[in-house]
Amino acid sequence: MEDTVVFEEPITAQKCSENLSSVEDAIYVIGGKWKLKIIIVLQENGNIRFNELQRSIQGISARVLSNELKDLELNGFVKRVVHADQIPVVVEYISTDYSRTLKPVIIALSQWGKTHKRKIKENF
Amino acid sequence: MEDTVVFEEPITAQKCSENLSSVEDAIYVIGGKWKLKIIIVLQENGNIRFNELQRSIQGISARVLSNELKDLELNGFVKRVVHADQIPVVVEYISTDYSRTLKPVIIALSQWGKTHKRKIKENF
DNA sequence: CGGTATCCATGTTGATACTG
DNA sequence: CAGTATCAACATGGATACCG
Numbered sequence: 059m060e061d062t063v064v065f066e067e068p069i070t071a072q073k074c075s076e077n078l079s080s081v082e083d084a085i086y087v088i089g090g091k092w093k094l095k096i097i098i099v100l101q102e103n104g105n106i107r108f109n110e111l112q113r114s115i116q117g118i119s120a121r122v123l124s125n126e127l128k129d130l131e132l133n134g135f136v137k138r139v140v141h142a143d144q145i146p147v148v149v150e151y152i153s154t155d156y157s158r159t160l161k162p163v164i165i166a167l168s169q170w171g172k173t174h175k176r177k178i179k180e181n182f
Numbered sequence: 183m184e185d186t187v188v189f190e191e192p193i194t195a196q197k198c199s200e201n202l203s204s205v206e207d208a209i210y211v212i213g214g215k216w217k218l219k220i221i222i223v224l225q226e227n228g229n230i231r232f233n234e235l236q237r238s239i240q241g242i243s244a245r246v247l248s249n250e251l252k253d254l255e256l257n258g259f260v261k262r263v264v265h266a267d268q269i270p271v272v273v274e275y276i277s278t279d280y281s282r283t284l285k286p287v288i289i290a291l292s293q294w295g296k297t298h299k300r301k302i303k304e305n306f
Numbered sequence: 307c308g309g310t311a312t313c314c315a316t317g318t319t320g321a322t323a324c325t326g
Numbered sequence: 327c328a329g330t331a332t333c334a335a336c337a338t339g340g341a342t343a344c345c346g
Binding site for chain 2: 327328329330331
């Protein structure tokens with residue numbers, strides 16, 4: 059009548075409202091069209107400059123990127139580093155340790171996205 | 183020239199653009215403020231009616247819920263079941279097997295959200 | 307280069323009312 | 327109950343120009 063082995067966190071009814079609120083919190087900070095993408099590119103590159111970053115992310119405008127970066131910085135996912143010793147001043151963005159805690163989320167999303175794409179292709 | 187053991191998908195530079203595009207695909211279908219929440223509630227309940235669902239999801243309006251459900255149905259995450267034999271007609275929404283493939287994503291987001299909330303509290 | 311300011315088009319949402 | 331229609335309010339986003 060009962061599973062003897064629990065191999066992964068099951069989605070139980072009790073857990074679920076908790077789940078819901080945690081997922082809500084997560085979506086609140088890393089949701090939206092761009093945030094995770096920026097975080098991924100930043101993790102890929104170690105350090106990257108504004109225009110380079112903009113070029114890396116298809117379709118984002120300077121204004122939106124600028125706003126997103128401010129947001130991400132406030133929440134501790136990104137660090138803005140200014141090299142004032144160079145002229146013209148060089149600004150670099152780097153990902154933080156905290157942004158690396160998102161790795162499991164990124165992996166899960168990436169894997170799901172990959173199989174989803176496969177599924178979509180099969181249906182045509 | 184080939185890895186003999188792959189123990190977890192590492193975030194490497196080569197993998198990353200692939201990552202990026204997969205995550206993009208995922209966000210495209212399950213992104214936004216409501217979709218994942220609806221999916222979670224549906225998975226929790228097995229079957230649930232429209233107004234019940236609306237009450238379960240804090241702050242969503244009937245119009246938005248209706249649109250989201252249509253979208254989710256189109257993408258195979260939700261099934262709309264009409265019990266025409268009852269008067270007035272009862273409509274129930276149930277989650278599909280395909281929506282269950284999102285379990286790892288939900289778990290990852292939920293766990294991250296939980297520790298994030300903890301972190302935020304500590305900083306005050 | 308690394309942004310910001312402004313304007314404007316478009317999209318999204320909320321409130322309310324209404325229907326079968 | 328299970329939505330839909332309508333309209334107004336607001337948010338978001340692109341385009342362009344501009345600045346230090």
